[in-house]
Amino acid sequence: SEVAGPSPGTPASGTYSPSPAIGPSISSPALGAGSSSSPGLSAMSSTIAPGGGRQPIISFYQAADGRYLFFEPFFTRLLLHEHGGRWDGLPAVLEDLRLDRLTEISVSEDARRRHKFLQHLPLGTVVLLAEVDLRNHLGTDTKNYFAEEFSKRRQQRKKEQIRSKREERIGKSRAAEDEERYYQALNVSHNVPIQQLPTAEDFVPMPSGLRS
Known part of the structure; x- marks a missing residue:
């Protein structure tokens, strides 16, 4: 579901930092506290796991204060294209990005398959995917592409x-x-009969012997 965020044109305070998560069960390290940050798509490469096997490294942009706020994948694709498809070439920090829209989703098996950067989060975790204005971070070639x-x-x-x-x-x-x-309905008039007050003609005279 869509979540109300800053109105278009409103810069988001703080920084946006790429955060690596090694393996689906290891959460990403906390990044600079006291700032707000943005998300990203997952890029995967291979590394040696502690047991000697190959284990994927999943990289993504997350809020610098550790909140579950990530780039909507398309915006990470833009940055990767701009920097030659290399994660090590991406900016370590993206500052003062304008948030255009936030979408709230709950981590499910399907969400984990579609977004590899959510694999380390427990099922049911609520996260935000952000659409941001990257125009100042993209060259003409990327915009045309x-x-x-x-x-x-x-x-x-x-x-x-x-x-x-x-x-x-x-x-x-x-x-x-x-x-x-x-x-x-409140103004409907109801025909309520009004009882008339009795008059002398309504009373039957008492017998003379009973009069005091």
Whole structure:
């Protein structure tokens, strides 16, 4: 589900650091505390595991303060292309990135398969995937290479905005109709008969012997 984040144009404070996680069961080390950071996609390479076997190294961008906030994979692909596909060529820290959107997901087996950088997190963990503005970090070649993808994402964003506004209008209309029906029900006049007060003609005279 989508989570409300800073409005477009609002820079996110703090830094964004790439964080390695060795193996699916080892969590990433904590990065600089006291700052907010961003996520990324997973890049995998091989290393020697303690037991002597080959074990993957999973690298990704995570919030520098340790929060479960990661780059949405597409944005890591952009950085990797910009830096020749080499993780060791990526910036160690990305500062003052503008957060465009945050999407909340829960770690599941399917999420682990799609996003290798989530493999070290327990099932059910709630994480945030961030879409960020990387324009100042990308050259013309990278922007041209991903031009079609940028266009598709813009069109998808517009469709989502239109759908969201339409659902909001429908919701407001229904709420207004419900409110109108409520107040109409309160104002319905009910024909309640009013009992007239008795008059002298309504009383039967008492027998003369019973009068005091």
